[in-house]
Amino acid sequence: MRWRLLCSGGLGALAGAMLLASPAWAQVTLAENGPYDEDVHYTVWWYGDEPWITINQPSDPELGPYDFECYVKQGEEVMPANIAGISAGQFLQGDVELMVRSSDLQHRLEGAANVKRLDVERQNVHLTLKEFVIAVRLGTPLYPDTYVYAIDGPFWALASDSNLHVHYLTGDFTLVALYADIEVTEAVTHNANVEIQNFVMGQPHNLTIAGSLAGDLTLGDPGYYG
Numbered sequence: 001m002r003w004r005l006l007c008s009g010g011l012g013a014l015a016g017a018m019l020l021a022s023p024a025w026a027q028v029t030l031a032e033n034g035p036y037d038e039d040v041h042y043t044v045w046w047y048g049d050e051p052w053i054t055i056n057q058p059s060d061p062e063l064g065p066y067d068f069e070c071y072v073k074q075g076e077e078v079m080p081a082n083i084a085g086i087s088a089g090q091f092l093q094g095d096v097e098l099m100v101r102s103s104d105l106q107h108r109l110e111g112a113a114n115v116k117r118l119d120v121e122r123q124n125v126h127l128t129l130k131e132f133v134i135a136v137r138l139g140t141p142l143y144p145d146t147y148v149y150a151i152d153g154p155f156w157a158l159a160s161d162s163n164l165h166v167h168y169l170t171g172d173f174t175l176v177a178l179y180a181d182i183e184v185t186e187a188v189t190h191n192a193n194v195e196i197q198n199f200v201m202g203q204p205h206n207l208t209i210a211g212s213l214a215g216d217l218t219l220g221d222p223g224y225y226g
Contacts (some may be wrong), residue, residue, distance in 0.1 A: 027073045028081050032067050034067035035060075042066065043089070046066070050084035058094030065097035065130045069111040080110040080135045085117035087206040093187075099131040099153075110135040110156075121147040128152050137161045169194070169209070172224060178205045187211040196220060 009173055027046040030044060030051040036059075038044060043054045051070060072081040072116040086098070098120070114136045114167075120127040126149035132138075133154060139162025141145050146160070150168040157174075163181040175182075177198040183206070184190060193215035196207065 009069045028070070029073065030068065030070045030083075031103070032066060032068055034065065035063045036066055041224045047084050049107050050116075052084040053086045054089050054199040055092055055096055055098075056088065056089040058092065058125075059097045064130075067099045067101070067103075069100065069102055070113075071102075072109060078104070078107045080108055080113040083112045083115045085119060086115065087117070087119040088122055088125050092122075095126045095128065095132050095149075096120055097128045099129070101131045101133050110131065114138075114140075116140050118146050118148070119143075121149055126150075129155060132156070134158075138164070139177075144180075178207065181206045182208070182213075189214050190213060194218070 014199075015192055028049045030053075032038065032042065036042060041055070041057045043056060044068055045052045045054070048131040053068065055066065067084070068086075070081045070083050072079050074204075082100075083100070088096075100115060102108050102111050110133050110199045114137050116139065118127075118138060127147075128150040129148055130153045132151070133156045136158045137159045138157050141161055143162050146162045146164050148164065151166055151171065151173060152168070153171040155171065155173045159177045159179045160182065161179050165183045165184065165185060167184070167186045169184045169192040170190070172193045172195070174195045175197070178196050188208045189212050190209060191214045194207075194209070194213065195216070195218040197218075199207075199219040
């Protein structure tokens, strides 16, 4: 588990605040709640208050997925915080199972706020999302494409800001708004429930599912959100 203390102002602002009252520090925590060790199985770099996670070793089927969450605690309030990115290490080969989820559903439902880049899937690396529940967005317009081998479990986000390419889809896949293309590529039966509550926002985007969908497909009213 890694955490970082932050203050919104500079030294001058901090000095002024100290004259008036104790400064309101916020503690950002990145936790891996599974059996994997930092600086062995994965590495963390901090960009200000946002961690970047590099996966160095594949997940072990006997140990289960990598299990991350990132949150900020200020006083008694706990909120999901940003993850700058999750990427594959230079020498990583094999299968990676990954979860971003809350370990404390009583205080927060999501495992992170934004996950700005998800860059694990490569020629010799297959990424499966076993559970991915975030408060806001996956990706940013700076990274136009996100590749995932499989989504095998609950997936929930406000939106995806990068085109999401997935080979296999199972479980529940839910977006509040579609800001980018979603492509499921393998021509097989996908046992999944797909819901996009607001199918068009600003301009149309595509939802493409090769093969067949065994679950429910729900495309909501474009005026529902926003």
